[in-house]
Amino acid sequence: MRAQVSQLLTPFxxxxxxxxxxxxxxxxxxxxxxxxxxxxVLALGSSVSVFGDGGYVSLITDLLQIMTGFYVAALAAVATFPSPVLDQPLDxxxxxxxxxxxxxxxxxxxTRRRFLSLLFGHLALLSICIYFIGGFASLVSSGVAALLPEGARLCIRASFVIIYSVVSAHLLVVTMLGLYYLSYRIHRPPSGNQADHSPLPLDASRAGTHNDLKDN
Structure with missing residues (x-):
């Protein structure tokens, strides 16, 4: 059972x-x-709906319905696209x-191909998890709120908003990294020289080398 669960969570x-x-x-x-x-969100208090229709969670889950398909399509494209540049290591x-x-x-x-495959696989699975967690939270929020005192409700609401926001922000930032690769970096050989398609060593340390993940 443990092995099967590990396989299902491989994208992470x-x-x-x-x-x-x-x-x-x-x-x-x-x-x-x-x-x-x-x-x-928390500073605006009750003026911002978190779990209701058109609320904070609803806006994100609506977006995820679109983004999950994009992640899966990007994963399929990266895994099958015939490009020698993708099969070279990151700079x-x-x-x-x-x-x-x-x-x-x-x-x-x-290699770039495996890195991007892991990246978009991670995004696809994470987006599905966020979607179902947000949907489940919206579904049970009214019932749970009726069972708890106001102080506990506010504490749970704040904790959920913080965790949900940070995880969603992770999804956003990593998506931007993936878009950077698909729109720009994927078209350049690791050396940064369009005319040079030869494989480079993993630790490209010579002058003029471009980093795939830049440390600015």
């Missing part, structure tokens, strides 16, 4: 990718955006996937 292995700037994309920026949005500091194989921790360097 994106979170196990190690890179010098990835924590900023996965954690720092989503925290900033999520906490800012949460502060605005700059290598992105490494940490996996346990036969009880031994392995650090596997990623």
């Amino acid at each position: 292995r994106y979170l196990k990718i190690e890179h010098t700037v990835k924590h900023k994309i996965d954690v720092v920026l989503p925290l900033i955006v999520g906490l800012l949005v949460s502060a605005i 700059g500091s290598p992105a490494m996937l940490v996996e346990m194989r036969k009880g031994v921790e392995k650090r596997i360097p990623l």
